[in-house]
Amino acid sequence: EGEGEEEQLMRSARMVIELLEQEERSGIPSQRIVIGGFGQGATVALLTSLLWEKKLGGIMCMATFLPEFLRKRSMQPPLDVSVAVASLPALFCHGSKDPVVPLAEGLRAYKVASSLGMRSSFRGFQQLEHAANQEVLDNLRHFLLFNLGPSWPGGLGAIPPEEVDNLSVVDLLDFLQARGVSTERCRRKSDLVLLTRQVLAGPSYGFSGFGDLNIPRWRAEEKTGSAAAPWGSSKSAADRKERERVEEEREEEEEDGDKASQ
Structure with a gap:
């Protein structure tokens, strides 16, 4: 007799937990581990975080759904989940044209995660079907950098002001663009440093830079075809070009400095 949906997903989640415990025993702190998946794999990742x-x-x-057994339990609080989910960063990505897992399913999972105290964000992608494109991957990259970061505990969201001068141009761009801050007028690294300091000193400093998508407004715009996609979607190509431009200018400045010193 085959396993039901609940048994299959619970067994998969327990297997992931075993892997997580192995990583922790090897010396990797649990708060430095991010898990994820696509479709059913995403559902397993969500279930694992709850257990x-x-x-x-x-x-x-990505393209996740809330299984029937979890959907029923979420309607009967308190849901028996780990207290570790409180303030857990969670990113949900979904294509608006997904024929396998409808957008509404991803939104349902996102809302339940938010109701349990997760620090959740939802990203919708116009015209995307059951797939992950470059825009989705760019969002995943920003999410990882924001929450882990290459050089400091807590990721880009916890960057200490005294470390700003030591960041690379790429790190500064990641920090600013993850918050939706335009760097169009920045011509050199010192401009990025100044802008980063202004953001850190502002009242909006926090996780708000990776906020939620306004779904009703986005759906209306998608029908009319009048507006750009949310942050991290239509802007990704422009962001990459801007990053390349700043990097090229920085390299040119360094070359000019080397020539002047010779």
Whole structure:
């Protein structure tokens, strides 16, 4: 007799937890681990985060859905989940034209995660079907950098002001663009440093830069074809070009400095 949906997903989640415990025993703190998946894999990642008693660094769910057994339990609080989900960073990505897992399913999972205290964000992608394109991957990259970061505990969201001068141009761009801050007028690294300091000193400093998508407004715009996609979607190509431009100018400045010193 085959397993039902609940048994299959719970067994998969327990297997992931075993892997997480192995990583922790090898010396990797649980808060430096991010798990994720696509479709059913994303559902397993979400379920794992609800069951494991340790705090993860975050979860990334693409084209996910809330299984029937979890949907029923979520309607009957308190849902028996780990207290570690409180403030857990969670990113949900979904294509608006997904024929396999409808957008509404991803939104349902996102709303339940938010109701449980996760620090959740939802990203919709216009015209995307059951797939992950470059725009989705760019969002995943920003999410990882924001919550883990290459050089400091807590990721880009916890950057200490005294470290700003030591950041690379790429790190500065990641920090600013993850918050939706335009760097169009920045011509050199010092401009990026100044802008980053202004953001850190502002009242909006926090996780708000990776906020939620306004779904009703986005759907209306998608029908009329009048507006750009949300942050991280239509802007990704422009962001990459801007990053390349600043990097090229920085390299040219360094070359000019080397020539002047010779």
